[in-house]
Amino acid sequence: MRVGAGATALGAVGSLSGCSAIQDLIPGGGGAGISSYSxxxxxxxxxxxxAExxxxxxFSTKKALSNSGNLNEDFLLSLKSNSSRQLGIRAENINMGMSVPDGSIVTGSFDTESIKAELESSRETPTDSGFGSNDDSTAGYEYExxxxxxxxxxxxxxxQEEPGRAYAIGDGTIVQGNRVSNDGNESDSVSAEDVAKGIIDTGExxxxxxxxxxxEFKTLVDSTDKGVSISLDLYDDEVGSEDGPDEDVRSREFDGLIGYGQADTFNGDTTKIxxxxxxxxxxDVNEGDIEEWVEANDTGEGNLSELRDIKINTDxxxxxxxxxxxxxxxxxSY
Structure with missing residues (x-):
């Protein structure tokens, strides 16, 4: 079964891939867990x-792996290999990997000095972020x-005079900031360095x-479980409003909807979605619309077709x- 659609975003959480020194890190630091994501x-x-x-x-790879005895082998192998490849950090040492619109945050146990040394080294075949590509035309990149x-x-x-990314290395936390162009208006652009600083100021x-x-966002956070995987979407405008998306009950676009969240929680051999x-x-809450969405997706190839004990609550x-x-x-799949 494929659930946790927001997990595709994990591929964007950090670009520290291909760093041999980082892939063999000695645990150190710690960082906060997924419960502090907000x-x-x-x-x-x-x-x-x-933006509105x-x-x-x-996602917490460490939290997921603590339940490894109940996971299927294919998912377990994918979890370990993809986390190491994407982040360059051992999967079991990642407390939280998180993506936000203008960057990402990784917390866990890793040797910050090894990461800094790898950033400063010149790679023979780096990617556009500076690490481990097979494209020789990008050779010679290094970070300072x-x-x-x-x-x-x-x-x-x-x-680069205007770097597209900045990496902020702290004790148990790595923050990536991406340059924001603001529709190509150079005077309004925000440097990757300033984005990284801003994310740090929010988090710390x-x-x-x-x-x-x-x-509305506080309600969304408070109502969503602190599972192994959490995805939240706060809309620009309410569904059905003048500037908002059109109502489409079967596609989960309910009239008046302003925010949506999903949390997946492992409880031994059972997982709560x-x-x-x-x-x-x-x-604006219409329980009949919610029931219609469930019924439309609870059969055949619907997103809810493999769920059991489905319950609807309003508050x-x-x-x-x-x-x-x-x-x-x-x-x-990532």
């Missing part, structure tokens, strides 16, 4: 001036330490933290759908 979510327009909505994804910020050392590519100090400043819907007001301006599968059937 601390890193900034207000949508923090870097992208016109935001989507985030967080640009500055420090709140205990993080920030690295940018040495040969609470600056522009969305959960503290947006009631939770869907959370946040509406603009309590009056204020939220609706929650939960179901269960056998953990041995759990699978998603």
């Amino acid at each position: 601390n890193w979510v900034y207000e949508p327009d923090t870097f992208e001036s016109d 909505g935001i989507d985030v994804f967080a 330490s640009e500055t420090t910020h709140e205990g993080y050392e920030i690295y940018v590519r040495a040969d 100090s609470g600056d522009n933290r969305l959960v503290d400043n947006n009631e 939770q869907y959370v819907f946040v509406f603009g007001s309590e009056g 204020g301006n939220t609706a929650t759908v939960t179901g269960k599968i056998d953990t041995i059937e759990y699978d998603f």
Whole structure:
């Protein structure tokens, strides 16, 4: 069964792939776990001036592997190989990998000095982010330490005047910031270094933290389980509003919907799948629409067809759908 659709975002969590020194790291540091993911979510327009909505994804490989005895072999192998390949850090040492619109955050146990040394070394065949490609035309890239910020050392590519990425290396945490062009307007662009600093300020100090400043997002966070996998989407505008998407009940676009979340939680040999819907007001919640969506997707090739014990609950301006599968059937592709 394929669940946890947001997991495809994990491929974007960090680009420290191909670093031999990083793949053989000695555990060190620690970093926060997935339960603190909302601390890193900034207000949508923090870097992208016109943004109003935001989507985030967080996954704990360490938490998943603690339940390895109940996972199928194919998923387990994919989990280990993809995490190591994407992040260059042993899968079992990743407390949380998280993607946000303008970068990513990785927390766990790794040797920060080894990562810094690898960033500073010139690779013979680097990727566009500086690591391990087979494209010889990109040879010679290396990163240099640009500055420090709140205990993080920030690295940018040495040969670029306006680097597309910056890596901030802290104790048990790596933050990647991506340059934001703001529709190509050079005067309004935000450097990768400043994006990395801004993400750090949100995660460490609470600056522009969305959960503290947006009631709908706070409701979404509070209503969504702290599972092994969490994906949240706060819409720009309510479904059915003048600027929002059109209503389409069978495709999970309910009138008045402003936010959606999914959490997958391993409980031994059973996995709980939770869907959370946040509406603009309590009056927008239509349980009949939720039931129609479940019925339309609970048969054949529908997304819910392999779930059992499906339950629907409403509370204020939220609706929650939960179901269960056998953990041995759990699978998603990165």
